[in-house]
Amino acid sequence: MVNEILELKTRYNALILAHNYTRPEIQDIADFVGDSLELSRKAAECHAPVIVFCGVRFMAETAKLLSPDSIVLHPNPKAGCPMAEMASPEEIRAYRAEHPDTMVVAYVNTTAATKTEVDICCTSGNAENLVASLPSDRRLLFLPDANLGANIAAKLGRKIELWPGCCPTHNKILPEHITEARQRHPDAIVLVHPECLPAVVALADHALSTGGMLRFVHESPQKEFIIGTEGGILHRMRKENPDKVFYPLEPAVLCPNMKRITLEDVLNSLRDMSPTVELTEEVLRRARDPIDKMLEVH
Numbered sequence: 001m002v003n004e005i006l007e008l009k010t011r012y013n014a015l016i017l018a019h020n021y022t023r024p025e026i027q028d029i030a031d032f033v034g035d036s037l038e039l040s041r042k043a044a045e046c047h048a049p050v051i052v053f054c055g056v057r058f059m060a061e062t063a064k065l066l067s068p069d070s071i072v073l074h075p076n077p078k079a080g081c082p083m084a085e086m087a088s089p090e091e092i093r094a095y096r097a098e099h100p101d102t103m104v105v106a107y108v109n110t111t112a113a114t115k116t117e118v119d120i121c122c123t124s125g126n127a128e129n130l131v132a133s134l135p136s137d138r139r140l141l142f143l144p145d146a147n148l149g150a151n152i153a154a155k156l157g158r159k160i161e162l163w164p165g166c167c168p169t170h171n172k173i174l175p176e177h178i179t180e181a182r183q184r185h186p187d188a189i190v191l192v193h194p195e196c197l198p199a200v201v202a203l204a205d206h207a208l209s210t211g212g213m214l215r216f217v218h219e220s221p222q223k224e225f226i227i228g229t230e231g232g233i234l235h236r237m238r239k240e241n242p243d244k245v246f247y248p249l250e251p252a253v254l255c256p257n258m259k260r261i262t263l264e265d266v267l268n269s270l271r272d273m274s275p276t277v278e279l280t281e282e283v284l285r286r287a288r289d290p291i292d293k294m295l296e297v298h
């Protein structure tokens with residue numbers, strides 16, 4: 001199956017992008033594996049005629065926004081992100097009608113339709129810098145992830161209105177899971193994702209995006225790490241750092257949607273050139289702006 005995928009990939013000059021949380025065998029056939037910000041940048045600069053996006057739907061939509069002339073394949077349409085469904089365009093319009101002076105900052109984990117109603121997007125990799133760059137006298141609403149919004153607000157000491165959304169996967173990580181892991185591995189550094197509850201982030205050594213975690217463990221002289229995010233990232237961490245030890249939390253943290261895309265799905269999508277991501281002209285035009293603004297901030 002891998003050989004067939006690689007053959008079709010060459011025939012169509014396709015680029016396979018995979019998120020750090022996808023299955024190990026998907027990461028191994030990808031041209032590029034990364035977090036949302038890194039994958040967005042790759043999609044914007046690649047100019048590939050065909051992009052096979054292995055991740056959840058909003059990420060494939062973002063690739064289409066940034067590379068509208070490419071055919072973007074999303075191999076399994078059932079791979080959606082529940083958090084991205086927690087803020088609809090209608091709800092944001094209603095909020096704006098009540099709070100016309102508020103600047104709406106959307107985590108990239110939103111649908112393309114929702115992005116048409118927001119001022120600027122961010123990912124967990126650039127959220128802090130991005131919010132810090134916004135005018136300090138503006139009232140801010142952060143959506144849809146209340147945990148990420150609260151963690152940024154605490155870090156920057158800035159008041160931010162929070163939308164009541166969350167990642168159901170990261171929300172399962174509780175403070176006692178961190179405490180127990182530290183007792184089992186007292187010499188390990190604890191890294192968690194900023195989608196975790198603020199009480200969990202408070203117990204960690206660092207809260208980082210998956211891309212940030214990978215850079216941190218690579219550069220750190222430490223040898224042991226406790227990883228508080230979706231378990232798919234352990235594959236790349238272990239592959240790239242064979243001399244270091246990585247401990248998942250117990251119970252394991254897995255996102256069922258990120259695991260939906262299989263090698264068979266990738267093969268079928270390349271063979272059939274389907275399912276493609278399609279967005280209306282209006283969504284392509286209006287949702288691109290907050291993404292472009294995001295990519296301007298480092």
Ligand code: SF4
Nearest residue numbers: 056081082167169255
């Ligand atoms: S880990 Fe959470 S935010 Fe990421 S795709 Fe899964 S549900 Fe969505």
